[in-house]
Amino acid sequence: MKGASRYLPSIPVLLAYAALFVFGLLNPGRWQLVAQLAFYCALGQAFNLFMGMTGYVDFGYVAFLGIGTYGMAISISELADKGLGLGVIVIGLILSVVFAVLLSLAVGAVALRLRGAYFAIATIGVNEGFRYLIEGARIWNGSEGIIFSRQLREMVGREAAMSLSTFWADVMVFGVAVIATVLTIVYMRGKIGYALAALRMDEDAAKVMGINVTRFKIIAFITSAALAGLLGATAWALKLTYVFPADVFGIHYTVEAIIIVLLGGAGTLLGPIVGGLIYGVSKYYLAVYLPGFQLLVFAPVIIVVIVLFPEGTVGMIKRKLIGTALEKYIL
Amino acid sequence: MSLLRVENVTKRFGGLVAVDNVTMEIAHGEMMAIVGPNGAGKTTLFNLINGVFFADEGKIWFEDVDVTHYPAYKRAHMGIGRTFQISRPFASATVQENIAIGAMFGAAGSETNVDQAMEMADHYIGLIGLSSHRDKLAGGLTPIEKKMMEIARALAMKPRLLLMDEAMAGMNPKDIDKMVDFIKRIRSEEGIAIVALVEHIMRAVAGLAERVLVMHQGAKLVDEPTKIALSDPRVIEVYLGVPPGEADA
Numbered sequence: 001m002k003g004a005s006r007y008l009p010s011i012p013v014l015l016a017y018a019a020l021f022v023f024g025l026l027n028p029g030r031w032q033l034v035a036q037l038a039f040y041c042a043l044g045q046a047f048n049l050f051m052g053m054t055g056y057v058d059f060g061y062v063a064f065l066g067i068g069t070y071g072m073a074i075s076i077s078e079l080a081d082k083g084l085g086l087g088v089i090v091i092g093l094i095l096s097v098v099f100a101v102l103l104s105l106a107v108g109a110v111a112l113r114l115r116g117a118y119f120a121i122a123t124i125g126v127n128e129g130f131r132y133l134i135e136g137a138r139i140w141n142g143s144e145g146i147i148f149s150r151q152l153r154e155m156v157g158r159e160a161a162m163s164l165s166t167f168w169a170d171v172m173v174f175g176v177a178v179i180a181t182v183l184t185i186v187y188m189r190g191k192i193g194y195a196l197a198a199l200r201m202d203e204d205a206a207k208v209m210g211i212n213v214t215r216f217k218i219i220a221f222i223t224s225a226a227l228a229g230l231l232g233a234t235a236w237a238l239k240l241t242y243v244f245p246a247d248v249f250g251i252h253y254t255v256e257a258i259i260i261v262l263l264g265g266a267g268t269l270l271g272p273i274v275g276g277l278i279y280g281v282s283k284y285y286l287a288v289y290l291p292g293f294q295l296l297v298f299a300p301v302i303i304v305v306i307v308l309f310p311e312g313t314v315g316m317i318k319r320k321l322i323g324t325a326l327e328k329y330i331l
Numbered sequence: 332m333s334l335l336r337v338e339n340v341t342k343r344f345g346g347l348v349a350v351d352n353v354t355m356e357i358a359h360g361e362m363m364a365i366v367g368p369n370g371a372g373k374t375t376l377f378n379l380i381n382g383v384f385f386a387d388e389g390k391i392w393f394e395d396v397d398v399t400h401y402p403a404y405k406r407a408h409m410g411i412g413r414t415f416q417i418s419r420p421f422a423s424a425t426v427q428e429n430i431a432i433g434a435m436f437g438a439a440g441s442e443t444n445v446d447q448a449m450e451m452a453d454h455y456i457g458l459i460g461l462s463s464h465r466d467k468l469a470g471g472l473t474p475i476e477k478k479m480m481e482i483a484r485a486l487a488m489k490p491r492l493l494l495m496d497e498a499m500a501g502m503n504p505k506d507i508d509k510m511v512d513f514i515k516r517i518r519s520e521e522g523i524a525i526v527a528l529v530e531h532i533m534r535a536v537a538g539l540a541e542r543v544l545v546m547h548q549g550a551k552l553v554d555e556p557t558k559i560a561l562s563d564p565r566v567i568e569v570y571l572g573v574p575p576g577e578a579d580a
Contacts, residue, residue, distance in 0.1 A: 191435050191436075204383065206432075207403040209436050209437065210433075210440055210488060
């Protein structure tokens with residue numbers, strides 16, 4: 001596949017996001033559900049960029065969302081009275097990316113030298129460790145967190161602050177999902193995509209072929225972390241206007257990201273949005289009809305998916321479409 | 332100037348001395364075979380040459396650069412290509428993608444973009460006669476096709492030295508002869524030095540190599556032109572057990 005046609009698979013993904021967005025605009029009563037779905041899709045898309053493409057499972061992933069949340073919180077709470085207006089939000093987004101990238105460099109420099117399962121084990125402690133560091137060393141107010149709803153109101157006014165956290169924050173989450181989608185296809189179709197695919201299939205053979213596996217893993221790791229930082233800054237900081245370490249470093253968000261990617265299909269472009277929608281919608285309705293039993297229902301579902309459809313929903317669809325005209329749109 | 336120089340290299344795994352003080356040289360464009368019974372240390376020597384393992388003692392020079400501590404990917408960039416004893420295709424990538432990965436990241440990798448790599452891959456797919464399998468997943472190939480694909484993948488790296496680990500194991504005499512012709516052809520067409528590891532297929536060694544290095548229990552036993560090496564009484568005694576004329580495949 002050559003030229004622009006290699007980017008065709010991004011069309012169904014971007015159309016799906018557009019459709020979800022328009023559905024939300026047309027049904028204001030369902031906007032919260034739509035925003036939640038967008039969050040899950042964006043989370044999956046960002047997580048897939050590392051886990052799907054490298055085959056490495058980062059159990060500490062939520063720490064990047066957490067530290068991104070702090071990036072926005074610090075920006076607003078410190079700069080609200082400096083007369084920068086919405087520039088503070090931009091600074092907050094940049095800061096969240098910088099924080100996430102720095103943390104990913106520190107984690108990646110150590111953990112990415114480990115293989116497969118050892119990497120996963122090494123990362124399990126990252127978010128818990130980071131949470132206790134913030135609480136114990138009283139960094140950024142420790143366990144009292146940062147509440148910045150007042151600063152946000154004073155900065156942009158009550159009305160604007162309200163629409164920022166109930167609407168524009170969600171729009172930005174859509175934006176993160178789109179950026180993650182675009183980056184994913186650019187990576188997949190570029191040399192880095194082939195390098196990551198090769199190391200995912202056989203890391204030793206990849207090295208012998210001249211692939212600097214550590215370098216490519218770190219690039220994917222940092223990119224995925226930066227997107228997580230943005231997601232924390234928008235979906236959590238701007239939406240909630242406060243941050244507590246106990247909330248933003250919960251490992252269950254990482255588990256949700258893993259479920260979404262596996263449901264949809266790890267390493268596929270379309271997988272995260274499919275997984276995100278399936279997961280988000282079923283979680284929503286399970287919370288309505290079987291409150292408290294969501295995880296109990298999901299655990300066996302995941303086992304069934306992994307055993308029967310190891311390539312996820314999209315992997316299964318891809319198989320069915322081989323040789324048809326639709327093949328070039330699915331990745 | 333030799334292409335590759337291995338100087339007094341030793342590799343131990345715990346108490347086992349897998350490669351014991353081996354010294355060898357390969358000239359540009361030379362065709363050499365390393366033979367020895369199972370466990371003689373041939374594959375370990377390969378792994379030391381291309382950086383899968385690092386030597387405990389001794390030095391390795393490639394084109395007069397000390398590469399002893401270079402990681403495998405750097406040695407690949409410098410022009411050391413490799414095929415494996417048990418094929419290691421990127422199973423869920425297509426044949427074309429497998430070979431293109433060699434072109435993208437090998438010695439010419441920094442100047443090769445994805446489209447160029449795919450074109451180069453097509454060239455090498457033609458060379459190995461697998462054009463009809465271009466878009467097949469590599470995992471679905473037959474063992475011999477996988478071996479051929481690995482050779483194409485290594486050639487696409489544009490190596491100056493190609494290490495071939497048991498390229499002919501498990502083949503029948505007819506396929507071995509075909510493979511020998513193919514290896515000779517790529518050597519003259521691509522102008523590269525080739526070192527082939529062979530456990531026991533003397534038909535291949537005699538037809539292929541100008542020089543033979545015989546390994547025994549990790550150490551170098553003989554390093555001579557093929558005819559002399561294969562008739563050396565020490566080789567016959569410790570390795571072949573029977574005269575080379577009767578040891579075909």
